Every structure is written in structure tokens, then in C-alpha cells.
Amino acid sequence: MVENRPWLTVTRHLVLILGVFIIGFPIWIALVASTNSSSEFVSGLMPLWFGEEGFGNFRRVLTNEERVLGVSVSASWMMWNSFIMAMVIAVGKIVISILSAYAIVYFRFPFRKTCFWLIFLTLMLPVEVRILPTYEVVASLGMLNSYAGLTIPLIASATATFLFRQFFMSVPSSLMEAARIDGAGPFKFFKDILLPLSVNNIAALFVILFIYGWNQYLWPLLITTDENYYTIVMVIKRLMSAGEGNIPWNIIMTTTILAMLPPVIVVLGMQKLFVKGLIEQEK
Amino acid sequence: MATVSLKNINKTYANGHQAIENLNLDITDGEMLVLVGPSGCGKSTSLRMVAGLETITGGDLYIDDVRVNDLEPSERDIAMVFQNYALYPHMTVFQNMAYGLKNRKVPKDEIQKKVEKAAEILEITNLLHNKPGQLSGGQRQRVAMGRAIVRNPKVFLFDEPLSNLDAKLRVQMRIEIKRLQQEFATTAIYVTHDQVEAMTLADRLVVMNEGNVEQVGPPIELYEKPATQFVAGFLGSPAMNFLDASLNGNRLTLSADVVLELNDPNLPADAHDLDVVLGIRPEHMEACEEAEADFTLSVDMIEPLGADTLLYGYFPGTESLITSEQPGKQQFKRGHRLALRVDRERCHLFDKATGKRLGS
Known part of the structure; x- marks a missing residue:
């Protein structure tokens, strides 16, 4: 279907963008949260931008440093x-x-x-x-x-x-x-x-x-x-x-x-x- | 180099349907036998029984005097060409042709040699490394043939190999198959529903109908002396005309106005008002002067084919639509009244009750 109706194009894009947002936003939240330190969460609000930790959280989780996972095995295991x-x-x-x-x-x-x-x-x-x-x-x-x-x-x-x-x-x-x-x-x-x-x-x-x-x-x-x-x-x-x-x-x-x-x-x-x-x- | 012999072959399916009834055929060495008939007549089933793809429920099948009823298809030393080619889509042409040899543990260099030779004969050497998906219908057909000849089997089996090709290619491949079969002098059984293919390819033709053999013989013999009305109607294009008639000695009454005097000593002399069917081919009714005519046909429909023209009309005084074939150079119009004379020598008479041929 090749049609040139501007409002249709706009609606279509809006629906698609909404879809991408619904799928993408939680992943964004997860990704951002994984780079913040635990103190950022005390307020009860999720940060929306990358924090200071960088890959520190990943290192700690993968090696289970200081038993961050609450179990005796690491995330990599x-x-x-x-x-x-x-x-x-x-x-x-x-x-x-x-x-x-x-x-x-x-x-x-x-x-x-x-x-x-x-x-x-x-x-x-x-x-x-x-x-x-x-x-x-x-x-x-x-x-x-x-x-x-x-x-x-x-x-x-x-x-x-x-x-x-x-x-x-x-x-x-x-x-x-x-x-x-x-x-x-x-x-x-x-x-x-x-x-x-x-x-x-x-x-x-x-x-x-x-x-x-x-x-x-x-x-x-x-x-x-x-x-x-x-x-x-x-x-x-x-x-x-x-x-x-x-x-x-x-x-x-x-x-x-x-x-x-x-x-x-x-x-x-x-x-x-x-x-x-x-x-x-x-x- | 082999003979194939079918003795009282029966095929009854589990549901009780009898597909083949007491089939007896002897195929001589190097012969091309064509099985032809309408769909459901049992021709494919017969072929598949020879191949070993279908179990034989009665009778004996011999290849070279060895009973092969219980042998696996691969042990019968046959090769089959399928209607849809049945090439292995993920293998190259070379691998397709080599697969049967590989399974028979033929040494690699010998496989290479045999495949290359077969490819050369079929002119597909440049396609050896392509996959079947990249080939045209005609090329696939060649590969399927190559897969058959590369093993040099005792018997070739063809299951309607040309019916997926377009008309032009079909004629070309038909000639090719004939040439190959003669060159290799391999015994072959060929199944088709196309009567032109059957006529042109066969050394001997078998016309089948509803699981029974109607007639076996060289194609021209079947064409000129069909033993039954079914064979007469099946072979020849356009198809033979059939007219109900009654026979008294040598007098054939077609309608109140049309009576033919035949001159056939072999007709039953005691025939008295015997219900018969007259078969006459469209090309055996000649246009002539009104005075010499047996009847006049009021032309209802015209099909110009170029070389010939087909004229359709109702036989006077009946509701039988008949066809007449006339040379194409003459112009006809709808409603034209065509005076026709029936060639007495080429009349076929069949008993209406049994469908069997009467007279010579």
C-alpha cells in the first residue's frame, strides 16, 4: 500500500513510537539502574540517567563480591x-x-x-x-x-x-x-x-x-x-x-x-x- | 539388459479396493513399454509395484527371471524418474546423481567418472555444482534422468516424467528420452496419461482402464485396430466419433436416412438388428460432392488449427456431436453444410453391450 495521506503517516508513526517506548522504556530503566549505586534508590524514585558506578555493579554481581546476591554462588555460575x-x-x-x-x-x-x-x-x-x-x-x-x-x-x-x-x-x-x-x-x-x-x-x-x-x-x-x-x-x-x-x-x-x-x-x-x-x- | 515379467499381478488396498486385477505383461529386453490410461486406471500403481514402492498383494513379478516381489526397491536394480523430479533440494546436481552410487559403496573416483559421463550425455556438465532450486524445469528433468542413467540399471521406470513441463519442452524431452533409451538399449516402462506421448514413445503400448488391460500392441496397431471402444476413444486426437447404429448383416443403419453398406466378411453374418457403435475418426470422413455423400453436417463450431480445421456439428437426426477434420486451407463459416463421405475401410464397429470390436 503506497498512500500519501499525511495524517495516516503521523498516526502510524505515533503508534509505532508508542510501541517502541512501551518495550524500550523498562529496558532503559534496567540499564540505567544497573549503573547507579544503591544510595540513588533510597528516595524511592528510579533514576533516569546513568550513574557513577559504570561496570562496578556488573563486576560485583558476576563475582558475587560481598555476597551482594544474598547467596553463596556468583551470577556467572x-x-x-x-x-x-x-x-x-x-x-x-x-x-x-x-x-x-x-x-x-x-x-x-x-x-x-x-x-x-x-x-x-x-x-x-x-x-x-x-x-x-x-x-x-x-x-x-x-x-x-x-x-x-x-x-x-x-x-x-x-x-x-x-x-x-x-x-x-x-x-x-x-x-x-x-x-x-x-x-x-x-x-x-x-x-x-x-x-x-x-x-x-x-x-x-x-x-x-x-x-x-x-x-x-x-x-x-x-x-x-x-x-x-x-x-x-x-x-x-x-x-x-x-x-x-x-x-x-x-x-x-x-x-x-x-x-x-x-x-x-x-x-x-x-x-x-x-x-x-x-x-x-x-x- | 533385462526382461520384466508380470504374472497375475493383483493389487488390493487395505480398504478392499482392487486397483489391479490379474495383470499379465512380458517386457522384452531393451523394449520401451508404455502404460497409458485415464487417471485412476492403475497404471501408476503397476509401475510402483515394479519399482517396489507399492506391495504386490497377489501374483509374481520377475526381473530377469528372478522373483523380486519381496526385494527392496534398491535391490531390484531399477531407476525411476518421478513426475515432480524428486531431486534432493539441498544437494548439488552432482550429489544428487552420485547419491545412489555412494549408497552402493562405489569408489569415489568411479562415481566422479560416471557422473561426469552421464552429465556429458545429458549436456548438464555446467550445472553440476548448482542446486535443483536454481534450475529450470527442463534442466531438473535432465538431472532426474541423469540420476537414473548414472547407475546403469536393468530397468528404467518413468512415472509421467514430462507432465510438469510446458508443451514445447515436453516435445523436446520426449525425443530426448526416446533417443537415450534407444542408445542405452535399456528395458523401460513408461507411464503417461498423454496419448501423444504414449504413441510416440512406445515400442509397445498398453492401454489400461479401471485396473484392467484393454489392449497391448504396437501403437499403430492399437490406433488402426482398437480392440475395444475404450481404446478407440482414448487414442487419437481429436478423438474418434462414436455413433449408435444397428447392424443387419453388412448393413449399418445410423438413422432413418443414413445407411451404410459395409464390405467386411468378418462381421457376424447372423447379425439382426444388433445394437452396435460405429467409430469413425474425424480424419476419415472426406468432404465430397453432395451426390456421393453419406450425410451432410451442419457446421456448428469451427476450430482452425492451422494445418487442419476441426468442424463440429450434430449428426443429422441424432443428438450426437461429431467432429470432422478438414485441411486447413479451406475456409468455413458457421452454418456451412458440409457433405461428408465415410471411409468404409476405416470404420470401426463395436458391440454396444460389451464394447468389443466386431469384424476386422
């Missing part, structure tokens, strides 16, 4: 925990779901449809709904306070299975037939043909799932009591509820900025593949 959790969840989900989608689409086995619908039904049961039974299972398996406990219960994914299923069904069946004639067995077909074709989808899913894993709050909160397994998201909330009314906003905001960084890096790094994976169909 917790970011590592978060990273492991997000990576294992994202990779695990992709591996499991691509394999189950492959089985559902390309193999004829008894109760194939039933299997699919069972997987599909789990969409109705996210972690939050089944949290108590899942906790019970993880506890009885002795997986509390471990990376396995943090990640395995979150790995099964109906959404990703469904996405791969749709993609596989859009791959012409003659491709599989050609591969069969070319002497490729099921595993070779998957490795040589299907996997390379799914790269864009995998990338798009990875971005979504990495962020999903990184942002997990409730589950790690529930199953970790050992501070060595705390994730960065958990500690933000702990800081807010810590102490005698003197909330260390500068430390909170510094941690927040740190917690925001990896997802941003993942999105920026995989932007191209991500968009391709969401829009591109057949070549």
Missing part, C-alpha cells in the same frame, strides 16, 4: 546453570521431537494415530498443571538438585513434535521413494535428506526453546535447594524479597540485564535462519 538448562532442554526437545515426528510420519506401526494423539494431548498438560506429580517422580528418582532433574521433565514437547510432523508431511513423498530406490535405508534417509531439509525449522525451534528453557522459573525454584543449582532467573526474585525493606535495585537490575543477554544473543545470531524457518515452505 548461575548463568552457567541457566545456560546448561536452556541448552539441554532445547537440544533434547529437538532431538526427541524430530525423532518422534519421523516415526509418526514415515512409519506404519500399530496405533500410530493413537500415539500421535497421545502426544498431542500432552499440549493440555504443561509443567504448571502436572507440577506436583512431576515433582513426586523426580524426587523419588533422586534427581532433586541435579541438572538431570532441572531438564529432563521439561524435555518432552508436543509443540515441537507437531511442528516437525507438519513439516515432514509437506516434504513430497517421492523424495522418500527416490531415496529408497537410491538405496538409502530409514536411517540414511533421515540423516542425508530429512535432517538437512529441516535445518531452518530446527534453528527456529532452537531459538524458541532456548528462551523457554532460559526463562524457566517455577520448576527450578521447586526442585533446587542447593544453591549450586540456582538459575539466574530465580535469584532475581530472591533479591526482591530479600531483606529489611531495602531492596538493592541496582543489583537486581544488573542481574536482570545479565539474564536478558543470552536470549538476545541467540535471537540476533539466529535471526536469519529463524525467520526462514518460520516462513519458508517448499523450495
Whole structure:
């Protein structure tokens, strides 16, 4: 639409600027707060411009100097925990779901449809709904306070299975037939043909799932009591509820900025593949 | 260098639908056999059963006298060209052609040699490092052919390979396929719904209808002596005209005014008011003087094709629309009354009840 109506242009820009402001302002607040010293917050007002601290807050948070985080581990360690959790969840989900989608689409086995619908039904049961039974299972398996406990219960994914299923069904069946004639067995077909074709989808899913894993709050909160397994998201909330009314906003905001960084890096790094994976169909 | 033999092949789907009924075909070494028929006639299913992509539910399939019913497609030593080419989109042309050889553990330098040779034959050497997405339809078709010939299989299988191409390219590739098949003298089975393609490519033609073989033979034989009304109507363009008639000995009554005296000793002599269908091709009705005419056609529609002109009109006294093909140099107008004479030698008679050919 190429139209030249000035008031429309103005309105459009106003709406967009408003949108940018709504998204951008909180980030600005967080960024500014992370450079101020704690004394700036005593008045109860958020500073709107950079303070004197510079990277001092970041250094203190990352190394947990003077126990600023109120726990025994540093932010860098917790970011590592978060990273492991997000990576294992994202990779695990992709591996499991691509394999189950492959089985559902390309193999004829008894109760194939039933299997699919069972997987599909789990969409109705996210972690939050089944949290108590899942906790019970993880506890009885002795997986509390471990990376396995943090990640395995979150790995099964109906959404990703469904996405791969749709993609596989859009791959012409003659491709599989050609591969069969070319002497490729099921595993070779998957490795040589299907996997390379799914790269864009995998990338798009990875971005979504990495962020999903990184942002997990409730589950790690529930199953970790050992501070060595705390994730960065958990500690933000702990800081807010810590102490005698003197909330260390500068430390909170510094941690927040740190917690925001990896997802941003993942999105920026995989932007191209991500968009391709969401829009591109057949070549 | 192989023969293919289908013995009482049946295909019944799980839902009980019988796609193929007792199919018997023998394909000799180096022969190009074309399966043709309308969609749903079972021609593709038959081909896919030979390929091993579809299970055979009854009967035996032999390639070179070895029963291959239970062999995987890759073990049957066949190569198939698909309608949508089925090239692997993420591989280069070279990798596409090499994939089958690679899976068969052919040494690398030999693969290189074979692919390059096949590419040379198909004139796609300069495309070897492109991906299928960058190629035109005709080039993709060549690559698909290359993937087939590079393995030097016993049998080529073609599943409507030209139907995604535009008309001009289709003719070009048709000739190319014929040339290649003759050059390699490889046994080939070719499936198409296009009767021109079928006629031009086939050493022998198989016309199929509803899971049954209607007729097998050299294309010209099928064209000149169709065994059933279905074959007669399927082959030839424009299609054959069919007129209901009744037969008494050699007297064919088309309508109250039009009676033809045929001179065919093989017609059933005892025919008495037998309901038959007269088949006559549009090009076998000659324009003539009014006095010699069998009937006059009131021209209702005209399609000038250049070389020929097609004239449509209702056969007098009936509601059957018939087509006449006349040389293109003559000018016609709508409403023109055309005196036509039926070529007695090229009349085809079919039993109305069974659709089978009567007489010679």
C-alpha cells in the first residue's frame, strides 16, 4: 500500500513510537539502574540517567563480591546453570521431537494415530498443571538438585513434535521413494535428506526453546535447594524479597540485564535462519 | 539388459479396493513399454509395484527371471524418474546423481567418472555444482534422468516424467528420452496419461482402464485396430466419433436416412438388428460432392488449427456431436453444410453391450 495521506503517516508513526517506548522504556530503566549505586534508590524514585558506578555493579554481581546476591554462588555460575538448562532442554526437545515426528510420519506401526494423539494431548498438560506429580517422580528418582532433574521433565514437547510432523508431511513423498530406490535405508534417509531439509525449522525451534528453557522459573525454584543449582532467573526474585525493606535495585537490575543477554544473543545470531524457518515452505 | 515379467499381478488396498486385477505383461529386453490410461486406471500403481514402492498383494513379478516381489526397491536394480523430479533440494546436481552410487559403496573416483559421463550425455556438465532450486524445469528433468542413467540399471521406470513441463519442452524431452533409451538399449516402462506421448514413445503400448488391460500392441496397431471402444476413444486426437447404429448383416443403419453398406466378411453374418457403435475418426470422413455423400453436417463450431480445421456439428437426426477434420486451407463459416463421405475401410464397429470390436 503506497498512500500519501499525511495524517495516516503521523498516526502510524505515533503508534509505532508508542510501541517502541512501551518495550524500550523498562529496558532503559534496567540499564540505567544497573549503573547507579544503591544510595540513588533510597528516595524511592528510579533514576533516569546513568550513574557513577559504570561496570562496578556488573563486576560485583558476576563475582558475587560481598555476597551482594544474598547467596553463596556468583551470577556467572548461575548463568552457567541457566545456560546448561536452556541448552539441554532445547537440544533434547529437538532431538526427541524430530525423532518422534519421523516415526509418526514415515512409519506404519500399530496405533500410530493413537500415539500421535497421545502426544498431542500432552499440549493440555504443561509443567504448571502436572507440577506436583512431576515433582513426586523426580524426587523419588533422586534427581532433586541435579541438572538431570532441572531438564529432563521439561524435555518432552508436543509443540515441537507437531511442528516437525507438519513439516515432514509437506516434504513430497517421492523424495522418500527416490531415496529408497537410491538405496538409502530409514536411517540414511533421515540423516542425508530429512535432517538437512529441516535445518531452518530446527534453528527456529532452537531459538524458541532456548528462551523457554532460559526463562524457566517455577520448576527450578521447586526442585533446587542447593544453591549450586540456582538459575539466574530465580535469584532475581530472591533479591526482591530479600531483606529489611531495602531492596538493592541496582543489583537486581544488573542481574536482570545479565539474564536478558543470552536470549538476545541467540535471537540476533539466529535471526536469519529463524525467520526462514518460520516462513519458508517448499523450495 | 533385462526382461520384466508380470504374472497375475493383483493389487488390493487395505480398504478392499482392487486397483489391479490379474495383470499379465512380458517386457522384452531393451523394449520401451508404455502404460497409458485415464487417471485412476492403475497404471501408476503397476509401475510402483515394479519399482517396489507399492506391495504386490497377489501374483509374481520377475526381473530377469528372478522373483523380486519381496526385494527392496534398491535391490531390484531399477531407476525411476518421478513426475515432480524428486531431486534432493539441498544437494548439488552432482550429489544428487552420485547419491545412489555412494549408497552402493562405489569408489569415489568411479562415481566422479560416471557422473561426469552421464552429465556429458545429458549436456548438464555446467550445472553440476548448482542446486535443483536454481534450475529450470527442463534442466531438473535432465538431472532426474541423469540420476537414473548414472547407475546403469536393468530397468528404467518413468512415472509421467514430462507432465510438469510446458508443451514445447515436453516435445523436446520426449525425443530426448526416446533417443537415450534407444542408445542405452535399456528395458523401460513408461507411464503417461498423454496419448501423444504414449504413441510416440512406445515400442509397445498398453492401454489400461479401471485396473484392467484393454489392449497391448504396437501403437499403430492399437490406433488402426482398437480392440475395444475404450481404446478407440482414448487414442487419437481429436478423438474418434462414436455413433449408435444397428447392424443387419453388412448393413449399418445410423438413422432413418443414413445407411451404410459395409464390405467386411468378418462381421457376424447372423447379425439382426444388433445394437452396435460405429467409430469413425474425424480424419476419415472426406468432404465430397453432395451426390456421393453419406450425410451432410451442419457446421456448428469451427476450430482452425492451422494445418487442419476441426468442424463440429450434430449428426443429422441424432443428438450426437461429431467432429470432422478438414485441411486447413479451406475456409468455413458457421452454418456451412458440409457433405461428408465415410471411409468404409476405416470404420470401426463395436458391440454396444460389451464394447468389443466386431469384424476386422
